[in-house]
Amino acid sequence: MSKRESENLRAILVQDVGDRLANVFVKKGFSLVPLPAEEAKSELKIVFPLGRLKRMRDDNLDVIEFQFDKYGRPKFVINFGIVPPGGVTLPWGDHLDQNVADVSAISESYRLYSSSLRARWFELGLLSPKNEQAITSLVDKAIVLSNEITNWFECKNVGKHMKRFGLPV
Template sequence: MSQALREQLKARLQPLLESRGFIADHPQSALFWTYRRLSGDQSHILEVQWDKYQRPRFIINYGTCPASGLQLPDGLHPAASVAAHWTQDAGRLQDGTTAGEHWFRQNRPWWRRLLGKPAQVDAQEPVQRLMACLGEVEIYWQSGLLGPHMWPLAKHRQRS
């Protein structure tokens, strides 16, 4: 896992999210960094999900739940404990705009390495790509419109 990528992402993403009213969950886990904010009667959840095999890559999960908590078959869960993928509008913000381009990655795909490209890009590059499309999630929370880098996880939601 690239410590440089984690440091770059934390240095750029956390201050931006805090300026938009998000609060980081503490402690953060090794695989998920979760940020939440209250917006009226809703709680917005944004998670950075790191690769479980410790490759230098991440993806962004998002979701919305009632500020009063989320009712699931096993009971009411407080909004502060809800994971983004539990929500009805769960989705992902991905690096690309097609189904095969998921992760914001520092390591290059194997086929690019076969073509003679370096194994990794600078840690700033995937972070810059995230920053370029992060506003799509804010637009979604304001209007309900999915951006080109957003992929709904719930089966009942369709891309327009």
């Protein structure tokens, strides 16, 4: 696949994730929040082109991020976690307020992968067609698996496509 084809498929993927997958969570009370100005000027704009989904629940802030490949390939993973009311203190002592913390700063954060056996991002397989229909199927799979995220926020059940990540406590 040429660089131009890869960039085109990535653009289609970002659009479809934004239109359909993000909407699954918007219907559950999340709001799509653009990256802060400082982050939007950095590499994070490539990695998180849609910003973050956030939802206040009681005093906690639920956060979901669609993380795309930093090299522009058409693939992504879903990060999520809960920021407590007081925010988070990083291992080296810096403190992030609740509204500033991203998922990687949360000690109990997770990633949703496309495979239950290996930590595989949602991406087109080597033998799969490289077209818009394949992208649609990829996002369809993520929509189905997004129920594991919903279940985790509601019951703290860790689904079989989820792996813990983030900073240690």
